[in-house]
Amino acid sequence: MWPVNTEKTPKLLHMTNQDWEIALTQANPTDLLPQRVGAIPYSIQAPLTLIDSLPIASDSRICIVVDSSGKYFSLPLLLRNGRVKRAEPGEGLAQAISDFPIGIHYLGNFTLSVKNQKNVSGERSMGVDQTEESIVVGEEIVVKYFSQVTDSTFTSLPKIEALDNAHLPFIPKSFLNLEWRDSGSHFLLAQASAYIPGAVDGWTWAIQDVQEFLDGHQTLDQAAQCGVVLGEILAGMHLAFTACSSSIATDFDVAQWVELSLRDLDLAGSDHNETINLYRSKIESILASAHLDSPQRLSFTHGDLHVGQFLRTPEGKYFVIDFDGNPVADPSEAPNRQPLLQDLSSLIQSIDHVARVVDKRRNYSRAQDLQKWITSTQRLLMSTYKGLCDQDVDSQLMKIFQIQQECREFIYAQKHLPVWRYVPEAAMAALMKENE
Ligand code: ADP
Numbered sequence: 001m002w003p004v005n006t007e008k009t010p011k012l013l014h015m016t017n018q019d020w021e022i023a024l025t026q027a028n029p030t031d032l033l034p035q036r037v038g039a040i041p042y043s044i045q046a047p048l049t050l051i052d053s054l055p056i057a058s059d060s061r062i063c064i065v066v067d068s069s070g071k072y073f074s075l076p077l078l079l080r081n082g083r084v085k086r087a088e089p090g091e092g093l094a095q096a097i098s099d100f101p102i103g104i105h106y107l108g109n110f111t112l113s114v115k116n117q118k119n120v121s122g123e124r125s126m127g128v129d130q131t132e133e134s135i136v137v138g139e140e141i142v143v144k145y146f147s148q149v150t151d152s153t154f155t156s157l158p159k160i161e162a163l164d165n166a167h168l169p170f171i172p173k174s175f176l177n178l179e180w181r182d183s184g185s186h187f188l189l190a191q192a193s194a195y196i197p198g199a200v201d202g203w204t205w206a207i208q209d210v211q212e213f214l215d216g217h218q219t220l221d222q223a224a225q226c227g228v229v230l231g232e233i234l235a236g237m238h239l240a241f242t243a244c245s246s247s248i249a250t251d252f253d254v255a256q257w258v259e260l261s262l263r264d265l266d267l268a269g270s271d272h273n274e275t276i277n278l279y280r281s282k283i284e285s286i287l288a289s290a291h292l293d294s295p296q297r298l299s300f301t302h303g304d305l306h307v308g309q310f311l312r313t314p315e316g317k318y319f320v321i322d323f324d325g326n327p328v329a330d331p332s333e334a335p336n337r338q339p340l341l342q343d344l345s346s347l348i349q350s351i352d353h354v355a356r357v358v359d360k361r362r363n364y365s366r367a368q369d370l371q372k373w374i375t376s377t378q379r380l381l382m383s384t385y386k387g388l389c390d391q392d393v394d395s396q397l398m399k400i401f402q403i404q405q406e407c408r409e410f411i412y413a414q415k416h417l418p419v420w421r422y423v424p425e426a427a428m429a430a431l432m433k434e435n436e
Pocket residue numbers: 126128129130131132134142144172193194195196197199200201308309311321322324
């Protein structure tokens with residue numbers, strides 16, 4: 001099925017390239033992106049032009065296309081009866097990629113690096129709404145396709161490598177990476193790691209814990225224990241990152257953090273955002289007073305850390321996933337010079353977000369109990385992290401990142417998920433109240 005021999009690739013490409021090119025110009029590009037449920041997909045403009053492609057079978061390819069605005073996309077596609085469509089779970093494309101033997105495979109301008117392999121069969125959708133699509137292969141492997149073509153340096157790859165070297169029990173085993181090479185740079189197109197059976201993410205398990213606390217099935221202490229686990233995992237992950245790369249922030253870095261936060265503040269406030277309007281001057285004065293009181297470490301970071309990135313199995317084992325970075329952040333910053341404090345801050349804010357979701361579900365009738373859970377869980381997370389990680393936690397500097405995180409939640413709601421807006425509205429208000 002696969003063009004294992006690199007020399008065959010151009011021939012196979014040549015044979016049907018024109019059919020693919022024509023079909024792509026005629027396609028509705030949005031149909032070729034991961035389909036969203038109640039969320040807004042990436043913006044992509046017709047017509048599409050084929051730049052390169054990796055044949056998988058006679059009718060399927062990973063295509064690199066450029067849209068009319070000049071943006072590059074990577075799409076797993078099928079060509080049938082002169083029309084292109086996105087490859088669906090069950091049509092074998094993800095499985096064909098996972099079937100490749102361990103080793104590095106050079107396929108034209110594409111490189112498939114296989115670290116682990118399992119002979120399994122069957123494909124299904126992950127069954128969750130995602131910006132990028134993940135396919136479960138044989139209930140053992142998750143293949144995640146990236147539509148946006150990003151330089152590998154700014155993707156999950158260097159982070160996963162650092163974590164792999166540390167053999168951490170809470171990182172799913174890595175299987176393979178598919179990259180595309182252009183003008184000397186590499187771009188990540190797909191990544192596969194172990195599927196964790198029966199696991200649910202924090203938007204399910206943390207919400208369940210809180211609901212059980214509200215219903216009297218868990219004590220506050222029990223429901224807040226996840227703070228300890230999250231703190232332990234975050235410390236373990238940061239120690240593995242700093243073992244690979246570590247530096248200390250300067251005043252220049254602080255100025256840059258403030259500048260980026262101000263940029264996010266402007267974006268968050270760009271659509272008549274009442275919350276931002278109300279707190280803008282206060283936020284600006286908090287940001288203006290930011291300074292270094294203690295050494296702050298820079299390294300790789302998870303980059304998009306929230307409870308939804310922590311899977312919990314029915315046996316109570318936890319895993320961290322999704323090192324692709326924040327969907328609304330600028331991916332051009334040095335990936336190994338990120339403030340560790342940012343991961344801590346975004347995770348702390350997501351504890352607040354869990355409670356906001358439950359608050360809405362309970363018609364805002366249990367605000368006091370929910371505040372108790374937020375405070376206890378955040379305290380446990382912070383103290384566990386501080387105890388294990390040799391990192392000074394400066395709460396004044398943390399504010400920069402907590403505010404920035406709430407701005408990013410607003411931007412995410414604007415760009416992808418309008419129904420999410422009530423969460424940063426409540427969380428930003430709470431953050432500003434703390435500062436009174
Ligand atoms: P996104 O970039 O859309 O956040 P993720 O990679 O975080 O995508 O995956 C989305 C969801 O898919 C997760 O929250 C989880 O429910 C499920 N998932 C992802 N990876 C795994 C895995 N390795 N094992 C089990 N479930 C997973």
